[in-house]
Amino acid sequence: MFEMLTAAPPDKIIALMGQFREDPRPGKIDLGVGVYKDAKGDTPIMAAVREAEKLLYERQSTKTYVGMAGDPLFNAAMIGLVFGDGADRARIRAAQAPGGSGALRILAELIARSKGTTVWLSDPTWPNHVPLIRAAGVTTRDYPYFDAATGTVRFDAMIAALKGAAAGDIVLLHGCCHNPTGANLDHGQWEAVADLLVSRGLFPFVDLAYQGFGDGLEEDAFGVRLLASRVPEMAVAASCSKNFAVYRDRVGTAFLLGRNPAEADIAFSQLLSVARGMYSMPPDHAAAAIRIVLEDGKLTESWKSELESMRRRMVLLREGFADALRRQSNSDRFDFIARHRGMFSRIGATPAQVEKLRKEYGVYMVGDSRINVAGLPEDRLDTLAASIVSVMAEG
Ligand SMILES: Cc1ncc(COP(=O)(O)O)c(C=O)c1O
Numbered sequence: 001m002f003e004m005l006t007a008a009p010p011d012k013i014i015a016l017m018g019q020f021r022e023d024p025r026p027g028k029i030d031l032g033v034g035v036y037k038d039a040k041g042d043t044p045i046m047a048a049v050r051e052a053e054k055l056l057y058e059r060q061s062t063k064t065y066v067g068m069a070g071d072p073l074f075n076a077a078m079i080g081l082v083f084g085d086g087a088d089r090a091r092i093r094a095a096q097a098p099g100g101s102g103a104l105r106i107l108a109e110l111i112a113r114s115k116g117t118t119v120w121l122s123d124p125t126w127p128n129h130v131p132l133i134r135a136a137g138v139t140t141r142d143y144p145y146f147d148a149a150t151g152t153v154r155f156d157a158m159i160a161a162l163k164g165a166a167a168g169d170i171v172l173l174h175g176c177c178h179n180p181t182g183a184n185l186d187h188g189q190w191e192a193v194a195d196l197l198v199s200r201g202l203f204p205f206v207d208l209a210y211q212g213f214g215d216g217l218e219e220d221a222f223g224v225r226l227l228a229s230r231v232p233e234m235a236v237a238a239s240c241s242k243n244f245a246v247y248r249d250r251v252g253t254a255f256l257l258g259r260n261p262a263e264a265d266i267a268f269s270q271l272l273s274v275a276r277g278m279y280s281m282p283p284d285h286a287a288a289a290i291r292i293v294l295e296d297g298k299l300t301e302s303w304k305s306e307l308e309s310m311r312r313r314m315v316l317l318r319e320g321f322a323d324a325l326r327r328q329s330n331s332d333r334f335d336f337i338a339r340h341r342g343m344f345s346r347i348g349a350t351p352a353q354v355e356k357l358r359k360e361y362g363v364y365m366v367g368d369s370r371i372n373v374a375g376l377p378e379d380r381l382d383t384l385a386a387s388i389v390s391v392m393a394e395g
Helices: 012-022 047-059 072-083 099-113 129-134 155-163 187-200 219-230 261-278 285-295 297-329 351-361 378-393
Strands: 092-097 118-123 139-144 170-174 203-208 234-239 252-257 344-346 370-372
Touching: 047 285, 047 297, 072 092, 072 219, 072 234, 072 252, 072 285, 092 099, 092 261, 099 129, 099 203, 099 234, 099 252, 099 261, 118 129, 118 155, 129 139, 139 155, 155 187, 170 187, 187 219, 203 219, 219 234, 252 261, 285 297, 297 378, 351 378
Parallel strands: 118 139, 118 170, 170 203, 203 234
Antiparallel strands: 092 252, 234 252, 344 370
16 A cells, blocks of 8 residues: 555755754754754753643642543633733633644634635745645635845735635734744734734634744733734634743644634534544643643743743844844844844845855755744854855855
């Protein structure tokens, strides 16, 4: 049977990780893979999560199944984190899921079961959105999003394209920290998007994978919370991979907001039936630890302050790198990097220039010139900026 198959193309980022590992040059710089890194290049376990894991070890008396929706108390804590105090909780349902990806995947299936046919994705978007959503049998279309020349959101073009969407179409929005561009909607733009979604009968599907990595935990939830206060229905996929640094443990949450509690219950029963048919029940280890963190005032404070220091480090790296690029290029063309938020920015290099940076300077970034700002070397920003400016000047 397997002779019927041809090999699937390798994942580009995983392949890049392999090349980086094998590169013997001591000064090599990894700006590729999408995980947070500290100044030493490590991705540590957060102190509050480690503490919660110790408590879990002492307290957990069983590892029996958690149920299709996972732990209701984890889900309640996540509703608070994402939707805040002002939300209409009677209309919100939440299911623990295997990472943000698992949440996106089951919500895409729910959309398909609800007869949704077309999901609009930003151009560009996180490449994995496409397979995760198309696997449910729905079509994807693109709306313009990023202007590479200025590093800003092409907001008018985005709105114009979405005006062409049919009522009932789904619009996928990055809740904050847009991946791969780092360019985000401001408050006024979120308001305008909310107006458009409501007036055209479009369904928002928000991917919130970096809450706390942009402008802060509350601020990064602005878009989700605004939409939840305005639209009749929506779906949200949240990931805990980055903001709790529990990547490999796989935890996220799939949320839905129904028009009323009865419809929310029906939709939720379908969401759980989707989960049943895909993985039955979500992994629980990190979710259990996160629940402990969020239920314990001291651990919550410790987690928030560590997350805030990670966020500030990324903002400072952005500012330092934009300064270095300004010095090296004698221009302000890279200033957008300091204005962007989240873990990523696209620096605007061509694929050939990206390749040259890797080969000649040991600087690794994704082919679309996406850099992970957490990987920037604090002590070598000018050297790195000089290599980038020199390669990009060659055309
Ligand atoms: C935009 C976006 N959404 C969702 C995810 C999913 O994260 P995970 O499945 O690891 O929780 C990621 C991870 O890189 C992402 O960048």
